[in-house]
Amino acid sequence: MELFQYLPEVLSGWNLVILIVGTVVGLLLGATPGLSPTMAVALLIPFTFQMDTSSGLILLGVIYTATVAGGAVTAILVNIPGSPANIATMLDGHPMAKSGRATEALHYCFISSGIGGVIGVLVLIFFTPLLADFALGFGPSELFWIAILGITVIGSLGGTTVLKGLLAGAVGIWISLIGFNPVAGTERFMFTDHLQGGVTIIPALIGLFAIPQVFQMVEDARRGRGGKTFGMEHRPLWASIVYNLSRVRALGIGSVVGVLVGLIPGAGGQIAGLIAYDQNKKFSRNPEAYGKGEPDGVIASETSNSSMVGASLVPMLSLGIPGSPTAAVLLGGLLIQGLFPGPDLFTQHASVAWTFMGALLVSQVLMMVFGLYISRFSRYVIQIPKQHMAAAVAILAVFGTYSVQNSTSDVIIMMTMGCAMYFAMRFGFGPGPVVLGIILGPIAETNLLQGQMLGQAMDGTFQYFFTGGVNLLLIFLCVLSIGYSVAAEFKVRARQRRQSTGRTVEVES
Amino acid sequence: MMSHRKHRFTALATLLMAMGLAAASFMPNLPGYEFPQMTALVAVGIAAIMVLLAWVPKQPVTAADEEPIPWGGIWPLILILAGFLWVMEWLGFFATSYIAFFLIILIYSPQRISLRGAIKGAVITGLFLGVLYLIFVALLRVQVPQGILI
Structure with a gap:
């Protein structure tokens, strides 16, 4: 297997240093309230330019892995999930910490994350090349529909409501079209000199994910949110390992749910954790213990959100459809390095692809080892005041954006988009669909224009885009993803209507 | 809501x-x-x-995802960020960052502003930017906007 061929490269001097430093930094970033995995990866992309392609991608991958696991620390200790993926961990992790079992909860968190993470990466290693081979025969029409599918799935699953998610995706596509038409070369929407180069991925990523967090953190700081509400006990690690490995059902449900949710583009880690938690509770003999400090709740949710990480990269690396918002940011990092997802990645850049996947596998083990060691110091990290974090993130956002092209225009674009996103978020729009629109918009347009030319030379444009098994399957999936989300939203609305006592406001007739 | x-x-x-x-x-x-x-x-x-x-009449509002904008809390940050962009090229990245960092931690501190708190904030700001300068500018030679200061 090709993985073994490239494994020595993963463990070579520089890459090993990146893996170790990235794991430690990722765990600390994840354990810092307010720093989500998506934002951490977005902030680090500019600094990977100094590295070779493999090392840069390894750093981003390992940060993704470690921040998701590290996010559980704040969820357990202070009842604030470090990332949305850790919401389910909070439900039983924090009650355990409050009752003086914080060390035990942190042990289960990192052991389960390691097990789930390894399973997720194994799925990535075995499934990605197969799916990429399938994509080998895709032409512009199929690639166009894949781009649209990517936007519809994250648009419909990533936001709070389907319409808002889809609208945010459409706005993201429109923003990505500022600049030059890729075929005709026409200049478009350059309202100021700052938009001469269009809106590139880095300023958009950093602005959309980091700046709204800065606003959120200063708001929290003003309200004085936080405070120590946990007790850390001394507990032998061996006892936790034995107990954790004996919880086969929680580990099994967590892994299966995490992998399945990760493979569905756009579903996101928070869904994986919550579904696994819910299913485990349903199968439990003691469901009333959940929410009061049940270790199985922590084990199932952490196994699930970590196995989701590897699986969410399967559609991203093989088809260019990210499985989660952080995978969308990683896709941006991949494109910036001049690499395009799909079969070419495994033929022309096989060393990069296999080294990256091998590094993710090693990073799961490192994350578990360092996580268990570092967790005892996490009490210090979570005490960093929010206003300090906000200031640091704001400065790093400016620094990272400027350093890519030495362009003040990029900084202005980043800041403007970030502030606009903060206001949009107050009205229920999420940054995930906008980013995906910005990344997939140019891919969709280029393939649409190429397809139009091919179609005119063949049976006509309509026939080219709307016939053929794969085209029809992709169109069906687009409709299905929107239809499913609409149905799910109607269900939620109906439930809310039934429970609408006080929470909702009737419209005056 | x-x-x-x-x-x-x-x-x-x-x-x-x-x-x-x-x-x-x-x-x-x-x-x-x-x-x-x-x-x-x-x-x-x-x-x-x-x-x-x-x-649509007689429908309950399901706008739980919409929240009012807390203008009272965020306007100083908006001013700081706008000012950052305004003076960054004239003053230099590190000097501007120092002012912005210091102002954010001072204004948004839950405690009342005091001389001791201000000195502590100034030292933390200096440490953060010092580490940033050493790693990225001195070691990795990353370029930042240069002005009349650094």
């Missing part, structure tokens, strides 16, 4: 924004604008559905 009137206002503002995108896409009437036009039309369609749903 917002009132129904504000929910309608959000939907209307969304429609206006989408129509703005459509106007910008259709006005030039040049080749090469087809895809932006398609995108803008889709945005207008989605926004129109949102407006229609906001006007």
Whole structure:
């Protein structure tokens, strides 16, 4: 297997240093309230330019892995999930910490994350090349529909409501079209000199994910949110390992749910954790213990959100459809390095692809080892005041954006988009669909224009885009993803209507 | 949660924004604008559905995802960020960052402003920017905007 061929490269001097430093930094970033995995990866992309392609991608991958696991620390200790993926961990992790079992909860968190993470990466290693081979025969029409599918799935699953998610995706596509038409070369929407180069991925990523967090953190700081509400006990690690490995059902449900949710583009880690938690509770003999400090709740949710990480990269690396918002940011990092997802990645850049996947596998083990060691110091990290974090993130956002092209225009674009996103978020729009629109918009347009030319030379444009098994399957999936989300939203609305006592406001007739 | 009137206002503002995108896409009437036009039309369609749903009578407002903007808390940050962009090239990145960092931690500290707190804030700011300078500028030679200061 090709993985073994490239494994020595993963463990070579520089890459090993990146893996170790990235794991430690990722765990600390994840354990810092307010720093989500998506934002951490977005902030680090500019600094990977100094590295070779493999090392840069390894750093981003390992940060993704470690921040998701590290996010559980704040969820357990202070009842604030470090990332949305850790919401389910909070439900039983924090009650355990409050009752003086914080060390035990942190042990289960990192052991389960390691097990789930390894399973997720194994799925990535075995499934990605197969799916990429399938994509080998895709032409512009199929690639166009894949781009649209990517936007519809994250648009419909990533936001709070389907319409808002889809609208945010459409706005993201429109923003990505500022600049030059890729075929005709026409200049478009350059309202100021700052938009001469269009809106590139880095300023958009950093602005959309980091700046709204800065606003959120200063708001929290003003309200004085936080405070120590946990007790850390001394507990032998061996006892936790034995107990954790004996919880086969929680580990099994967590892994299966995490992998399945990760493979569905756009579903996101928070869904994986919550579904696994819910299913485990349903199968439990003691469901009333959940929410009061049940270790199985922590084990199932952490196994699930970590196995989701590897699986969410399967559609991203093989088809260019990210499985989660952080995978969308990683896709941006991949494109910036001049690499395009799909079969070419495994033929022309096989060393990069296999080294990256091998590094993710090693990073799961490192994350578990360092996580268990570092967790005892996490009490210090979570005490960093929010206003300090906000200031640091704001400065790093400016620094990272400027350093890519030495362009003040990029900084202005980043800041403007970030502030606009903060206001949009107050009205229920999420940054995930906008980013995906910005990344997939140019891919969709280029393939649409190429397809139009091919179609005119063949049976006509309509026939080219709307016939053929794969085209029809992709169109069906687009409709299905929107239809499913609409149905799910109607269900939620109906439930809310039934429970609408006080929470909702009737419209005056 | 917002009132129904504000929910309608959000939907209307969304429609206006989408129509703005459509106007910008259709006005030039040049080749090469087809895809932006398609995108803008889709945005207008989605926004129109949102407006229609906001006007459906006897429906409960399910706008739990909408929150009012806390202007009272965020306006100093907006001023600091705007000022950062304004003076960064004139003053230099590190000098501007020092001022911005210091102001953020001072203004948003939950404790009352005191001389001791200000000195502590100034030292923390200096340490953070010192580490940033050493790693990225001195070691990795990353370029930052240069002004009359550093």
